[in-house]
Amino acid sequence: MTNPHHRIQRISDLKRRFSDAFPDDATPARICRAPGRINLLGEHLDYNGLPVLPATIQHDICIAFTRREDHVVRLKNADPQFSETEFLNTEDIPPSPTGSWENYCKAAVQAVNRRFPQTAYRGMNLYVDGNIPTAAGLSSSSAFVVACALAYLAVSEFELDKDISRIDLATLLAEGEHYVGTRGGGMDQAIILLGAENCACKIDFFPLRTEQVPLFEDHVFVAAHSLVKADKTGSALHRYNAGPAACRLLTALIQQAARRAFDDTIEIERLGDLWQGPLCLTHEEAETLFRSALLEEYFSIDDLSRLLNVSPQTIRDRWLGALEIPPKGLPLKRRARHVLTEFQRVERGRDCVLANDAAAFGELMNASHRSCAVDYEVSCAELDELTHVARQAGALGSRMTGAGFGGYTVSLVEKPALPQFLETVYQEYYQPRGITRDQIDKVLWAATPSSGAGYL
Numbered sequence: 001m002t003n004p005h006h007r008i009q010r011i012s013d014l015k016r017r018f019s020d021a022f023p024d025d026a027t028p029a030r031i032c033r034a035p036g037r038i039n040l041l042g043e044h045l046d047y048n049g050l051p052v053l054p055a056t057i058q059h060d061i062c063i064a065f066t067r068r069e070d071h072v073v074r075l076k077n078a079d080p081q082f083s084e085t086e087f088l089n090t091e092d093i094p095p096s097p098t099g100s101w102e103n104y105c106k107a108a109v110q111a112v113n114r115r116f117p118q119t120a121y122r123g124m125n126l127y128v129d130g131n132i133p134t135a136a137g138l139s140s141s142s143a144f145v146v147a148c149a150l151a152y153l154a155v156s157e158f159e160l161d162k163d164i165s166r167i168d169l170a171t172l173l174a175e176g177e178h179y180v181g182t183r184g185g186g187m188d189q190a191i192i193l194l195g196a197e198n199c200a201c202k203i204d205f206f207p208l209r210t211e212q213v214p215l216f217e218d219h220v221f222v223a224a225h226s227l228v229k230a231d232k233t234g235s236a237l238h239r240y241n242a243g244p245a246a247c248r249l250l251t252a253l254i255q256q257a258a259r260r261a262f263d264d265t266i267e268i269e270r271l272g273d274l275w276q277g278p279l280c281l282t283h284e285e286a287e288t289l290f291r292s293a294l295l296e297e298y299f300s301i302d303d304l305s306r307l308l309n310v311s312p313q314t315i316r317d318r319w320l321g322a323l324e325i326p327p328k329g330l331p332l333k334r335r336a337r338h339v340l341t342e343f344q345r346v347e348r349g350r351d352c353v354l355a356n357d358a359a360a361f362g363e364l365m366n367a368s369h370r371s372c373a374v375d376y377e378v379s380c381a382e383l384d385e386l387t388h389v390a391r392q393a394g395a396l397g398s399r400m401t402g403a404g405f406g407g408y409t410v411s412l413v414e415k416p417a418l419p420q421f422l423e424t425v426y427q428e429y430y431q432p433r434g435i436t437r438d439q440i441d442k443v444l445w446a447a448t449p450s451s452g453a454g455y456l
């Protein structure tokens with residue numbers, strides 16, 4: 001939010017709506033804000049401890065909040081699809097049924113409570129107003145978690161950047177969001193808290209580190225909705241969790257291969273450990289290790305039980321949970337190929353942005369989309385079609401963004417070519433699907449990375 005006039009108006013408007021929503025609360029409300037994000041390169045890497053390259057967007061969630069004298073957290077939302085709700089702030093907050101929006105607030109409050117044992121379990125009134133498209137892969141849920149955490153820190157009299165750093169809060173909330181049932185990595189919370197205007201951010205994990213990368217001056221990233229809902233609390237939750245589960249199995253297989261190759265006491269917690277810490281392998285060495293660990297394309301539970309020397313039940317309990325295994329087995333070799341190649345694309349991508357080489361960056365985006373679609377299998381027909389349309393319309397590169405299975409794509413477009421690009425994509429993708437010219441701005445827009453989360 002760079003325009004000061006717009007900012008002041010938004011604050012006074014939110015305060016007025018807070019008073020309308022909570023007429024009995026005379027305390028002056030404060031306001032916090034958290035942006036959504038697009039990911040430019042590095043999909044499904046964060047939970048492996050490997051780097052990603054996202055950027056914030058102009059869409060955000062604002063919360064007007066006050067402290068209550070009891071321990072009740074009351075939530076009201078400007079969007080009527082999220083009905084009014086409340087919960088009691090206690091040491092162990094029981095989750096509401098899967099899919100309930102208050103779970104994200106509970107996740108934030110519980111995480112802050114765990115971090116600050118001296119907390120007073122304060123209550124608060126929250127009025128939420130957001131414009132990040134939901135169920136679209138733009139991290140509206142993590143933005144909500146971050147905004148709730150900022151409100152709760154403030155009512156608890158903890159100061160951001162003093163009592164807790166942004167890095168520590170991002171780490172805390174990444175873990176805290178597992179409360180809702182998704183085993184996500186830490187990309188979303190980190191970019192939301194540490195993103196900056198007109199920058200992408202290269203994020204490394206374990207420990208969390210960020211590097212601001214100023215974006216191309218003559219190109220923009222255009223975000224386009226496939227119009228397929230990607231609701232991470234619905235059916236996509238299981239599909240999403242399949243990624244981390246496959247990678248945990250890969251980690252077990254790789255640990256075994258590393259013990260054979262190097263030292264039989266090596267512990268590998270996640271795939272990213274191969275490139276850092278005591279092992280510190282080169283890409284070539286890591287590839288050799290993967291080849292020696294993955295002799296087949298597909299792995300059944302019996303194969304895994306034999307290879308890891310544990311019972312089939314242990315494979316289920318320890319790694320897979322309720323995950324469905326396709327009849328051919330798990331395609332672990334392809335999953336590994338995505339992780340290895342995507343990691344290298346992030347490193348090259350960062351260098352391309354710094355060298356102002358948009359054409360090479362675009363190629364990496366195209367390769368990343370292929371890898372997400374073919375090797376990691378998180379795309380869908382509409383995302384494939386929309387990225388194809390975008391390339392035909394002149395984008396230097398186009399790919400799905402976020403967890404996948406629907407939601408948004410991002411495309412890299414030269415600024416002078418933007419109007420023609422938007423028109424062609426409209427005619428080829430949206431018009432046939434009944435989207436009118438009045439509605440197009442809602443689903444097709446140029447991203448302008450905004451500042452990270454904070455108080456207004």
Ligand code: GLA
Nearest residue numbers: 043044184185186187402403
């Ligand atoms: C979701 C998760 C992130 C990340 C992406 C895929 O957005 O919340 O942690 O895993 O999917 O890159």
